[in-house]
Amino acid sequence: xxxxxxxxxxxxxxxxxxxxxxxxxxxxxxxxxxxxxxxxxxxxxxxxxxxxxxxxxxxxxxxxxxxxxxx
Amino acid sequence: xxxxxxxxxxxxxxxxxxxxxxxxxxxxxxxxxxxxxxxxxxxxxxxxxxxxxxxxxxxxxxxxxxxxxxxxxxxxxxxxxxxxxxxxxxxxxxxxxxxxxxxxxxxxxxxxxxxxxxxxxxxxxxxxxxxxxxxxxxxxxxxxxxxxxxxxxxxxxxxxxxxxxxxxxxxxxxxxxxxxxxxxxxxxxxxxxxxxxxxxxxxxxxxxxxxxxxxxxxxxxxxxxxxxxxxxxxxxxxxxxxxxxxxxxxxxxxxxxxxxxxxxxxxxxxxxxxxxxxxxxxxxxxxxxxxxxxxxxxxxxxxxxxxxxxxxxxxxxxxxxxxxxxxxxxxxxxxxxxxxxxxxxxxxxxxxxxxxxxxxxxxxxxxxxxxxxxxxxxxxxxxxxxxxxxxxxxxxxxxxxxxxxxxxxxxxxxxxxxxxxxxxxxxxxxxxxxxxxxxxxxxxxxxxxxxxxxxxxxxxxxxxxxxxxxxxxxxxxxxxxxxxxxxxxxxxxxxxxxxxxxxxxxxxxxxxxxxxxxxxxxxxxxxxxxxxxx
Numbered sequence: 381x382x383x384x385x386x387x388x389x390x391x392x393x394x395x396x397x398x399x400x401x402x403x404x405x406x407x408x409x410x411x412x413x414x415x416x417x418x419x420x421x422x423x424x425x426x427x428x429x430x431x432x433x434x435x436x437x438x439x440x441x442x443x444x445x446x447x448x449x450x451x
Numbered sequence: 452x453x454x455x456x457x458x459x460x461x462x463x464x465x466x467x468x469x470x471x472x473x474x475x476x477x478x479x480x481x482x483x484x485x486x487x488x489x490x491x492x493x494x495x496x497x498x499x500x501x502x503x504x505x506x507x508x509x510x511x512x513x514x515x516x517x518x519x520x521x522x523x524x525x526x527x528x529x530x531x532x533x534x535x536x537x538x539x540x541x542x543x544x545x546x547x548x549x550x551x552x553x554x555x556x557x558x559x560x561x562x563x564x565x566x567x568x569x570x571x572x573x574x575x576x577x578x579x580x581x582x583x584x585x586x587x588x589x590x591x592x593x594x595x596x597x598x599x600x601x602x603x604x605x606x607x608x609x610x611x612x613x614x615x616x617x618x619x620x621x622x623x624x625x626x627x628x629x630x631x632x633x634x635x636x637x638x639x640x641x642x643x644x645x646x647x648x649x650x651x652x653x654x655x656x657x658x659x660x661x662x663x664x665x666x667x668x669x670x671x672x673x674x675x676x677x678x679x680x681x682x683x684x685x686x687x688x689x690x691x692x693x694x695x696x697x698x699x700x701x702x703x704x705x706x707x708x709x710x711x712x713x714x715x716x717x718x719x720x721x722x723x724x725x726x727x728x729x730x731x732x733x734x735x736x737x738x739x740x741x742x743x744x745x746x747x748x749x750x751x752x753x754x755x756x757x758x759x760x761x762x763x764x765x766x767x768x769x770x771x772x773x774x775x776x777x778x779x780x781x782x783x784x785x786x787x788x789x790x791x792x793x794x795x796x797x798x799x800x801x802x803x804x805x806x807x808x809x810x811x812x813x814x815x816x817x818x819x820x821x822x823x824x825x826x827x828x829x830x831x832x833x834x835x836x837x838x839x840x841x842x843x844x845x846x847x848x849x850x851x852x853x854x855x856x857x858x859x860x861x862x863x864x865x866x867x868x869x870x871x872x873x874x875x876x877x878x879x880x881x882x883x884x885x886x887x888x889x890x891x892x893x894x895x896x897x898x899x900x901x902x903x904x905x906x907x908x909x910x911x912x913x914x915x916x917x918x919x920x921x922x923x924x925x926x927x928x929x930x931x932x933x934x935x936x937x938x939x940x941x942x943x944x945x946x947x948x949x950x951x952x953x954x955x956x957x958x959x960x961x962x963x964x965x966x967x968x969x970x971x972x973x974x975x976x977x978x979x980x981x982x983x984x985x
Contacts, residue, residue, distance in 0.1 A: 389503035407465070408497065409504040414467045433461045436496060 392442045400435035403428050454486050455479065457493075464493040639672070641679065650683065658689070660696070667700070675706075677713070684717070692723075694732075701736070711749070718753075730766060754789070764807075771811070775818070776800075781807045794818045838946050845913040845938045870961070873911070873968030880904045911966020912949075916941030918969065 393401060406417045414432075418425045455476055462468050463476050480487050632651050639655040641647055645662035651669070653660075658672040660679045667683035675689040677696050684700035692709040694702070701717035709721060712729035718736035725744040728734070732749030740757045747755060748765040755768045761778040764785045771789035772781075779793050783806030790811035793801045801815050880900060888897030920941025948958045 386503045389499065393504070404500070405504065408500040414462075414465070429462050429465075429467065430458065432465075433458050436461070436500075439500075440496075 388443065388446060389439075392439050392446070395442060396435055396438055400431055400438055403431045404435040404439075407432055454483060457489065460486065460490050461493050464490060464497055643679065668698075728766065779803070781809075783807050787811070790814065792816065834946060834950065838942055841913055841916070841942055841946075842939060844910070845917060845942070846935060848910070848913065849917060849934055849938070866965075869968035869972065870964045871968070872971060873964040873966065876904075876907075876967045876971055877964060907967055907970045908963065910970055911963045912942070912945050913938075913966070914969040914973070915962050915966045916945045919944055 393404065396404065402421065403417050406412045406420065407414075412420070414425050414428050417423075418428045421428070423431075459468070459472070459476065463473065468476060480490065632647055632649060633654070634651065635654045637655055638657045638659070639653040640658075641651070641653075641660045641662040641664065643661040647662070647664045648666070650666035651664045653668070653670045653672070653675075655672050656674070658670045658675045660668065660670075660675075660677045660681065662679045664679070664681045664683070668677075668681045668685045668687075670677075670685070670687045670689065673690045675687050675692045677685070677692075677694045677698060679696045681696075681698040681700070685698045685702045685704075687702070687704045687706060689704075689706045690708070692704055692706045694709075694711045694715070695713045697714045697716070699716035702715055702719045702721075704719070704721040704723060706721075706723045708725045708727070709723050710727045710729060711719070711732040711734070713732060715732075715734040715736070719734050719738045719740075721738075721740045721742065723740070723742045726740055726742055726746065728738070728745075728747045728749040728751070730748040733752070734750070735752040737753045738747070738751050738755045738757075740755075740759060742757075743760045745757045745759050745762045746765070747763065747768070750767045750769075752769045754770045754773065755764075756773045758775045760776060761780075762774045762776045763780045763782070764772065764787070765782045766784070767786045767788075769788045771792065772787050773792045773794075775794040777796065777800060779795065779801045781787070781791065781803040783804040785804070785807040787807070787809045788811075791803070791809055791813045793813075793815045794817075795801055795815065796818055798815055798817065803809075803813060881904070884897045884901045884904070887893035887900070917938050918941065920937030920939065923940055923944070924937050945962055949955050949962060951958060
């Protein structure tokens, strides 16, 4: 993965609202399972799943937008 | 069955669907290409996130499942090899009766006999075939390494390479050309009235020297007969060597049987099965023999040392006689001008006739057969301590700088390139240090480089261990394994591999070469990104 791409993704993640960012990072950086994230954040498991899903949707939007800007 | 929602596939990609749902989804996927594509895209997205968030550059080396099976099989073989070594060692302890010694493959005599017989059986065409075979094998192994390493260097540092090449050329051209006469054929003869001025390289089935060689003699063949005179040194690789004439310099012989009835001006160094120093034979200097059987009837000017199965002394030895042998016999006709020191397994194996004339002391030292080091607990303790030290060093190193562990080797090609780089660094650095250090101005730099080189040598194991551990422990979901566990497992494998009885030495070389290459590559990564941090 090119350093530039990695930086872009990380910047996008940092720009996410907290309720999306935290579960995403817990899942793909700390490698916690949904169950564990739910316990940590005191949320239902299904909510965690949905938040992560929404986070990824938002990331796709931001990154696509960013690519358009650069193009 | 209709397609599931994207959310469902996303959870499935995370492996977090409950079992019944998972089954249903997988059932659907077998029949729906579109959803399969969607799942693939989601998985790729996950991978991207992991790669972006986690520090490592790319997927660490992944060991395929079959590779792991091979690894465990190798471990089993290792146990077998250790056991074999122990058994062999125990067997060599029990000395067989004299005559059987030739056949017993576990005794030194038997082994030497077996070695020479198989050597000359398979290479009937002459010893030169064996030599060229050995040469070919080593060229085949090291040649590509050197070439690839060289290419790698050329690509990265053209200026350094041109300097090195010019240096090498100067050195090569400075070596005075060897003016040697080369004779090949079924029978190579130097006639009785013939004189060879300079060095002679004789290569044939039979080599007969009746005349004079004014320089050195290199003789390779099945049978070498020196009946004339060799003024320089003699190097012989033959099945049978007979010296009836005179060799004025030193004689280095590697043969099956040697009969010396003539005169030798210098020292004799022989590696052979059987040496007969006839009663008319005289060696002015020392005699050092590695072999199965040595019969010394003639005269030796100075010291005689034998490492053999059986030594018999009938003649005269000017100074000391030192033997490491199974059986020593000194007959009454023997005269020894110095001390007699015998290293044997048992006192009874030394038969020194009281009628023999020994000017100095006679001493018998009993030698315990070497116990294989695998039988000694101290060996394991030493290795364990070494491993613990390496583990701690590795932990500190990789905790301080995770980039160092981020090496990757995607293919066999990368593996070979890294090894070649390591080999080049391994060999070139001491040379460079010497060259730079000789100009005293460069001494501090040279010393620093030497210290770094030594450090890299030690750390090589750790780098390889880190990479290996990660490769072995990597769970199939594509995440990196815990650092300390990976390091520990890797170190265990490396240490065990380097101590395997017969192949261990080669393994050590591979590890060092690979580790040096990795170290160089990773340090370069580090230098490239000084500000890189989580």
